[in-house]
Ligand SMILES: Nc1ncnc2c1ncn2[C@@H]1O[C@H](COP(=O)(O)OP(=O)(O)O)[C@@H](O)[C@H]1O
């Protein structure tokens with residue numbers, strides 16, 4: 212198994228996206244996007260529907276011509292190179308398998324276009340099908356396969372010619388949850404064993420967090436932030452990233468010195484960093500602790516009064532929704548069997564360490 | 580329940596009567612062609628195969644049959660090529676007056692054949708194209724192209740263009756992607772279009788009557804004059820043979836399709852193995 216994968220392994224190429232813009236008559240699909248993808252990296256383009264992910268991927272693949280900007284692969288400008296000379300593999304969301312060819316012929320297609328010798332085609336197709344464990348279905352037509360099997364064929368077809376990078380546009384979007392999680396693991400395994408550069412597109416933040424070396428967050432055609440999953444989760448540079456990745460409690464207000472003044476309640480909260488700007492306070496649910504009214508609160512913690520509205524048992528812990536006096540809700544995720552057991556309808560203290568909450572300015576300086 | 584059965588029975592009877600009404604007159608020619616009479620007569624009073632002998636023994640009948648086949652084949656080739664290119668231009672092109680171009684290409688279906696025949700006759704006389712294979716091929720191609728265009732453009736509309744993108748991503752140039760992916764997928768529609776094109780030409784009387792003469796007469800034009808000038812029962816014999824050929828062709832096509840759909844059903848997506856099977860094997 213590992214030997215077959217090793218046979219297909221290649222060295223991935225770096226991809227350098229330089230100031231790419233794409234304008235249509237009345238929309239700007241991409242606005243001056245720059246992104247350096249390292250050789251062998253697994254990078255995910257994450258963003259809501261319409262944020263420009265597919266447009267960027269299709270520009271890299273060569274299907275769409277950018278309005279301005281350059282694309283370099285392995286240090287060479289390929290902006291005007293046609294797609295069939297780019298040597299980049301692509302996996303489409305709806306598989307795009309050739310319906311009139313069987314699995315074997317689909318996977319052999321890129322090798323035949325490269326005039327690979329017959330015996331060699333035979334050997335490499337066999338290897339690629341073994342990697343995705345579909346060797347025994349080689350004679351089937353795509354219409355005779357399940358969604359997951361079709362996606363595996365598409366993967367085999369995209370890796371069989373050892374492309375310089377693998378581009379994937381929401382490849383798991385059409386599959387059900389269980390299958391999606393299984394294929395996530397397989398794609399990750401493929402990445403680590405092939406060593407090729409992967410550019411993966413998804414709108415699913417959990418998928419992005421689970422799979423990527425780095426994530427590039429897109430919003431309305433602009434790059435909002437690029438970083439490792441930890442960086443994006445722990446230090447979002449904007450309210451958008453904070454809300455998009457994981458669950459968060461957000462207060463809008465003003466950052467003044469080491470304090471944050473909530474706009475609606477004028478509550479004065481301690482924060483770790485100093486600053487002076489309009490912004491949002493981001494508090495992750497796992498950092499929001501709960502305590503019975505009147506109990507001692509550790510030094511350096513902010514405290515808010517509230518009423519428990521809802522308690523959900525999640526197995527690994529609880530998800531508790533607390534209503535603040537002004538009507539807003541705060542979500543907390545305490546351990547299942549802590550010292551304090553929240554009861555719906557009773558008063559509660561929500562507290563967190565000042566360092567654990569993060570202030571993001573409304574108008575962040577341009578993301579790196 | 581029983582009222583439903585009655586309705587079904589009545590519907591069935593209606594369908595049967597309609598079919599009989601549409602098809603029965605066609606089969607009247609069969610007994611007529613085996614008649615011994617000098618005249619077209621139904622029902623025949625005595626039987627013979629003399630009208631079939633008359634057909635095979637007559638150079639003119641054979642010549643016009645061969646001419647029709649030759650013209651039909653040439654028209655089929657020309658209109659499949661032109662019609663497919665036109666459909667590509669109409670579905671994928673992006674240029675002003677696209678709708679007008681489509682209207683122009685499809686116009687021969689709408690304009691009465693008599694008008695076309697008259698106009699073409701007047702023009703072809705000047706160029707010496709009457710009674711020539713080229714003349715017939717030209718006008719029949721114009722009449723047949725719309726059927727190819729209609730069939731092929733329907734296929735192109737439903738064709739998923741991402742397949743072409745995928746092919747190019749995998750290393751196929753635009754021409755190779757078209758020949759290896761697009762063409763095989765739209766081929767069944769091209770074949771249907773080809774069948775329509777051949778029949779349009781082989782079957783065409785109106786312009787053929789205008790363009791035919793001693794030098795070149797197609798089979799339908801010859802049959803027409805056979806009935807009009809001197810009532811010749813050979814026409815019935817020819818009709819019977821054409822009927823036989825048509826039946827054979829269509830049942831052949833029908834059987835092929837039936838067999839193919841059966842084998843398709845056997846290997847249907849519904850029977851595809853679930854993904855979990857993979858792990859157990
Ligand atoms: N061919 C096109 N013509 C006009 N607008 C387009 C075209 N393709 C994409 N867009 C617009 O560009 C934006 C980005 O699209 P896309 O890259 O497909 O987003 P995503 O893949 O993130 O959902 C959207 O607003 C979309 O409507």
Ligand SMILES: [Mg+2]
Pocket residue numbers: 264265266
């Ligand atoms: Mg998309």
